[in-house]
Amino acid sequence: MTSIKDVAAEAGLSVATVSRVLNDHPSVSADARTRVLAAVETLGYRPNAVARSLRTDQTHALGLVISDVLNPYFTELARSVEEEARALGYSVIIGNADERPDLQDHHVRTLLDRRIDGLLVSPTDGGSPLMLDAARAGTPMVFVDRWIPGVDVPVVRSDGREAVRDLVAHLHRLGHRRVAIIAGPAATTTGSERVEAFRAALAEHGIPLPDTYTGQGDFQADSGRRVTEGFLDLPEPPEVVFAADNLMALGALDAIRARGLRVPDDIALAAFDDIRWFVHTDPPITAIAQPTGELGRAAVRALVDRIEGRPPESVTLPARLVVRRSCGESPSPVQRSTT
Amino acid sequence: MTSIKDVAAEAGLSVATVSRVLNDHPSVSADARTRVLAAVETLGYRPNAVARSLRTDQTHALGLVISDVLNPYFTELARSVEEEARALGYSVIIGNADERPDLQDHHVRTLLDRRIDGLLVSPTDGGSPLMLDAARAGTPMVFVDRWIPGVDVPVVRSDGREAVRDLVAHLHRLGHRRVAIIAGPAATTTGSERVEAFRAALAEHGIPLPDTYTGQGDFQADSGRRVTEGFLDLPEPPEVVFAADNLMALGALDAIRARGLRVPDDIALAAFDDIRWFVHTDPPITAIAQPTGELGRAAVRALVDRIEGRPPESVTLPARLVVRRSCGESPSPVQRSTT
């Protein structure tokens, strides 16, 4: 590989001058500049980012540790994160934790070893010592979607409470009274919050949420299937199943279908996280949509603010209900299905 | 950050010895080893991967330039790539090209600047000078899914010809004669190959594939929608639409539905690339499934072979037809829907 020395030799100048041209430092003559640029051109020289990082102590790379790449919600998040980061001059290195704390730790560790400038995390659990240490040690960090209470790190997330209330009102209006939820892991904020929001909204209508109607999932399709089977085996199965994420909704759909039951006639279904395919499932699924792209962009902006010395801001954006047909025909004007 | 010097000081040894312990070089006493390890422990020292890379000229990172992260096929590919890479001791840096050659170039460039050890590419086009130069210059590289003819780079892909023939036989058996295809960009191998395979298979049954029935898409949902609308506007619309990827199938479904038509009664639909949601669409979609995970793993193995000096192997794996209901009820025993 050609180095800055080769360029200097080719241009008949010192490496210092070449470096100055490349970083457009003001104090360099027009003549030197053109000679350097010509040399760069003929040699096809590209600066070695590794060496540059070592010297400047910046990598211009952000780490993104995501709970599960196969989940379309996180895929979209990752995409918007990369887009905004690119616009701000950063690369993104994605680590997929697959909802496993050990994998999450692995990625955090290697990202820190690679000296990324900042870390975007959607924690799969309450936070490992490694991550908490890093946060305390001053690694620029931002939580996105999920967060860890009690840690002094900005959080960018969406608040689904209002949308959950809308959903419950919708269900109530359709006459449903026995409603169940497939919860996410209690160790995650989104896992517990969604249950809480659901329970609170139900209470407003005087509907209880008994333990038998709260199943414990792990945000993966299999758990949705398993929990739903449990619900269907109950002497008095629920009339509605609300899955706390889209993959568990997929699993629920599998389970319902495997029994030869139909949605929404035999049992209604709703999900947290809206994805494009929900328009085309049989039936189209009523879901709570997060402003995913905006979340990703806001998270990057917060992180880069932190990295570049500006005060970062936590951001909370509202989610909204998208009514489709999976809970029954809605005669009301709330209907607002988007394509 | 604590450096190797701090560790050396804490252990009362030289940095060389510390380094030897860390890279478990044979020639180091048991006493020194324990002292170094203790020092590492108390200081919480982690080696700086940037400095290490500069010195050793290896980053233990692979670049993966993917055509579109939002496409579930590529998401799954990315996931398996990361898994296998991790097992072999490498990290993966993903670049999303969004089917745009300029973005692809951007990512290739930054990945090369970061001195990744090797590059995995699924090219969006015929290959930019940048990428061809890199390949010629000896950057370890492997093409996955798509490739560029005439470049001396191993290719890991799947061959869909047999499956396409099965699909056409299936369509023919169901009585369909007027069949159309939504093709991918001709600049991509998968774009042109799938049309060719389809045309060849149709010919075996004496069915022509007129120009009016070949629509030009770009592997994105919007193009699938647009092309399908064109088909439906024809005086004699096709009886079947075959989309060359899953996103264009989604767009086709949108378009068909927007006209109030039904699949498969009014028009049949099939897709290349099987994804989990196809089981739950209305109706479940007949698709050609690639061994995506195996492709990703094989690609990584080939690339790492190349990097570590072993001869890399091109790999071609067969795709297979998964019959569901979107082309009409199949009375035949070919039925082999998987969940």
Add this chain to the structure above:
DNA sequence: GCCGTCCATGTAAACGATTCCACGAGGAGG
């Protein structure tokens, strides 16, 4: 008892950039 090996360790030179500091030329101002 001496010499040659081998082993553990240390010293110092790289890797490829950035950047502090020194230096010389040239211009402005007295």
Add this chain to the structure above:
DNA sequence: CCTCCTCGTGGAATCGTTTACATGGACGGC
């Protein structure tokens, strides 16, 4: 004409590692 500043440039230190080479002690064989 001398002094002082400014500006362009180069030399060299530095970032945190790895590793070739040197060194010195222990040990075995004769």
